[in-house]
Amino acid sequence: MKKYTIKDIADLAGVSKGTVDRVIHKRGKVSKKALESVTKLLEEINYQPNLIARNLKNNKVYRICILIPDPEVDDYWSPCIHGINSVINELNAFGIHIETVLFNSKSTKSFLNANENVQKLSPDAVLMVPFFYKETLIALEDYHKLGIIVSTINNRIESEVVKGFVGQDLHQSGRVAAKLMQSTTQKKGDIVIIHIDEKYKNAIHMQEKERGFREYYKQFNHFENTIITLKLKRTDFEISLINFLNEHENLAGLCVTTSKGYQVADVLSKINAAKVSLIGYDLVNENVTHLKNGVIDFLIHQNPKQQAYLGLKSLAEHLLFEKELPNEILLPIDIINSENVKPFMRD
Structure with missing residues (x-):
C-alpha cells in the first residue's frame, strides 16, 4: 500500500500543504470546498497519520x-x-x-x-x-x-x-466461586462467605462477589442449608474464627473473598478440623502452599x-x-x- 505524504495529498486535492495539515489536525480555518475535497480524498486513500512521529515532533x-x-x-x-x-x-x-x-x-x-x-x-x-x-x-x-x-x-x-x-466481572466471579463450591462440597451443610480485614460497606469488590455467590445458589430450590456471611478482623482473627467453627458444626464449605484465604487455611490446619471445601482468591505464595497441600480446593486468579x-x-x-x-x-x-x-x- 502506497504511503501518501502531505505533499502528495495536497497535489491530488489541488490545495496547499498547509490546508491539508489543517484538515488532518482539525485546526485553523479551511474553506468548505477545500474541507470536502481533502476529507473525501483522505477517505479514498485510507490515510493514517503517523502518530508516533507526530508525538516525537511535538x-x-x-x-x-x-x-x-x-x-x-x-x-x-x-x-x-x-x-x-x-x-x-x-x-x-x-x-x-x-x-x-x-x-x-x-x-x-x-x-x-x-x-x-x-x-x-x-x-x-x-x-x-x-x-x-x-x-x-x-x-x-x-x-x-x-x-x-x-x-x-x-x-x-x-x-x-x-x-x-x-x-474481572466481580459479580460473575462470585457466581464462579459458588459453582466451584457446589462442585466440591462433599456433604450437606451451611456455606460461609468470609470477608477479612476490610469494611464491607465500603468495599464494592466484596459486595459484588457475595452478590454473585448468593445469586447462583438462589436458582436451586433443593438447597436447604444457609449461606452465612462472616466478617473477620486481623486483631482477633484466629480466636473469632475458631469460636465460629465451634458454634457451627454443620459446615460444608468456606469461601474467602480476598487474597487472605491462607489465613483460614492456617487455622483449619492448626485445629485439625474436619475437611470442608475451601475456595479462595489469588496466587499469593501462602495460598498456593495450601492449594498444593489440599486445604484450599480452588483459587480464582485475578491477574x-x-x-x-x-x-x-x-x-x-x-x-x-x-x-x-x-x-x-x-x-x-x-x-x-x-x-x-x-x-x-x-x-
Missing part, C-alpha cells in the same frame, strides 16, 4: 500516575509492579513519564492523602485502584475538576468520571499484573498515539487447582 511529555495499595502491606499487589515496569520499558522511547504512588490498604486516610499527592503532581491521567468506595467518589470529583483522565483496575466504580476499567499492564498501556497509548480508550477490558476468570497452578506462577 516533544510533549505526558505524565501518568498509577495509584495502588502498597505491596509491603498486601502481597497481592506485588505483580502490579512488574506490569507497570513492562509498560515503562515498552514505551521508554516515547514522551511518557509514569509514576507509581502507594497507599496503605488498611487506611482510608492513607488513600485520601495519596490521591491529594497525585493531584498536586497535575498528571495528564491517573490509573487507580478504587479500594475504598466513599473515598474514591471524593477523589474522582477532584480529578474531574482538574481535568485529569481517570481509569480504574481491579474494582469497577460506576461513575461518568471513570473513562476505562480493567479487571493483578495484567490489570496494571493493560490499564496503564491503554492510557499511555491514548495520550501518545490518540488511540481510543476502551470503556472496559474484562479479564478471564481463571480457575486454579493444584494440578494447573505452576504455569500461572510464571505470569
Whole structure:
C-alpha cells in the first residue's frame, strides 16, 4: 500500500500543504470546498497519520500516575509492579513519564492523602485502584475538576468520571466461586462467605462477589442449608474464627473473598478440623502452599499484573498515539487447582 505524504495529498486535492495539515489536525480555518475535497480524498486513500512521529515532533511529555495499595502491606499487589515496569520499558522511547504512588490498604486516610499527592503532581491521567468506595467518589470529583483522565483496575466504580476499567466481572466471579463450591462440597451443610480485614460497606469488590455467590445458589430450590456471611478482623482473627467453627458444626464449605484465604487455611490446619471445601482468591505464595497441600480446593486468579499492564498501556497509548480508550477490558476468570497452578506462577 502506497504511503501518501502531505505533499502528495495536497497535489491530488489541488490545495496547499498547509490546508491539508489543517484538515488532518482539525485546526485553523479551511474553506468548505477545500474541507470536502481533502476529507473525501483522505477517505479514498485510507490515510493514517503517523502518530508516533507526530508525538516525537511535538516533544510533549505526558505524565501518568498509577495509584495502588502498597505491596509491603498486601502481597497481592506485588505483580502490579512488574506490569507497570513492562509498560515503562515498552514505551521508554516515547514522551511518557509514569509514576507509581502507594497507599496503605488498611487506611482510608492513607488513600485520601495519596490521591491529594497525585493531584498536586497535575498528571495528564491517573490509573487507580478504587479500594475504598466513599473515598474514591471524593477523589474522582477532584480529578474531574482538574481535568485529569481517570481509569480504574481491579474494582469497577460506576461513575461518568471513570473513562476505562480493567479487571474481572466481580459479580460473575462470585457466581464462579459458588459453582466451584457446589462442585466440591462433599456433604450437606451451611456455606460461609468470609470477608477479612476490610469494611464491607465500603468495599464494592466484596459486595459484588457475595452478590454473585448468593445469586447462583438462589436458582436451586433443593438447597436447604444457609449461606452465612462472616466478617473477620486481623486483631482477633484466629480466636473469632475458631469460636465460629465451634458454634457451627454443620459446615460444608468456606469461601474467602480476598487474597487472605491462607489465613483460614492456617487455622483449619492448626485445629485439625474436619475437611470442608475451601475456595479462595489469588496466587499469593501462602495460598498456593495450601492449594498444593489440599486445604484450599480452588483459587480464582485475578491477574493483578495484567490489570496494571493493560490499564496503564491503554492510557499511555491514548495520550501518545490518540488511540481510543476502551470503556472496559474484562479479564478471564481463571480457575486454579493444584494440578494447573505452576504455569500461572510464571505470569
